[in-house]
Amino acid sequence: MTTYISAEESETRSLAGSLAAAVGPGDVIALVGELGSGKTRFAAGLACGLGVEEVVSSPSFVMMREYHSGLVPFIHVDAYRVRSHLEFEDLDVWERARDCVLVIEWADLVAMDLPEDRLDVLISPDDSGGRTIVLEPRGTWRNRSLPDPI
Ligand SMILES: Nc1ncnc2c1ncn2[C@@H]1O[C@H](COP(=O)(O)OP(=O)(O)O)[C@@H](O)[C@H]1O
Numbered sequence: 001m002t003t004y005i006s007a008e009e010s011e012t013r014s015l016a017g018s019l020a021a022a023v024g025p026g027d028v029i030a031l032v033g034e035l036g037s038g039k040t041r042f043a044a045g046l047a048c049g050l051g052v053e054e055v056v057s058s059p060s061f062v063m064m065r066e067y068h069s070g071l072v073p074f075i076h077v078d079a080y081r082v083r084s085h086l087e088f089e090d091l092d093v094w095e096r097a098r099d100c101v102l103v104i105e106w107a108d109l110v111a112m113d114l115p116e117d118r119l120d121v122l123i124s125p126d127d128s129g130g131r132t133i134v135l136e137p138r139g140t141w142r143n144r145s146l147p148d149p150i
C-alpha cells in the first residue's frame with residue numbers, strides 16, 4: 001500500500017499518468033471514493049498517460065466507454081450507473097476488457113465481481129481541500145513497481 005497526497009487536480013492527473021508505465025492489456029484499476037473525490041480525474045490522467053487522445057469524462061449515462069486511440073485499448077466503467085449485479089454481468093465487462101486497460105469507478109459497488117488481481121485506488125478528500133490517494137495492489141499487482149510517493 002502506498003499513500004500519496006494530491007493538493008490539486010493536476011497532481012491527481014499526473015500521479016495517474018505516471019501509472020501508465022506500469023499498466024498493460026488485461027489490467028484492472030478499481031477506483032473508490034465519494035462523489036467529487038477525483039475518480040474521473042484519475043481515470044483521465046491514466047488515459048492521457050496511455051496516449052488516449054479523447055478527453056475522458058464521466059461515462060455517466062452509458063456505464064461503459066471504450067477508447068482506442070492510445071497505446072492500449074482503454075475501457076472506463078462507471079459502476080454507479082449499474083443498477084444490479086445482473087446488469088453488470090450483461091455489460092460483459094471482463095470479456096470485453098481482456099486485452100484492455102480497464103478502469104472502474106465506484107468499484108465498491110461491484111466488489112463481488114472484481115478480479116483478485118487488480119489495483120485498488122482509494123481517494124478521499126482531506127481537511128485542507130486536497131486528496132489522499134492510496135494505491136493498494138492486490139494479487140499479482142503486488143509484484144509491480146508503483147510510482148514513488150510525491
Ligand atoms: N487533488 C485533487 N484531485 C482531483 N480532483 C480535485 C482535487 N482537488 C480538487 N479537485 C476537484 O474535484 C472534482 C473531482 O471530480 P471528479 O473527478 O469528477 O470526481 P468523481 O469522479 O470522484 O465524482 C473536480 O472538480 C476537481 O477539479
Ligand SMILES: [Mg+2]
Binds near residue numbers: 039
Ligand atoms: Mg466520476
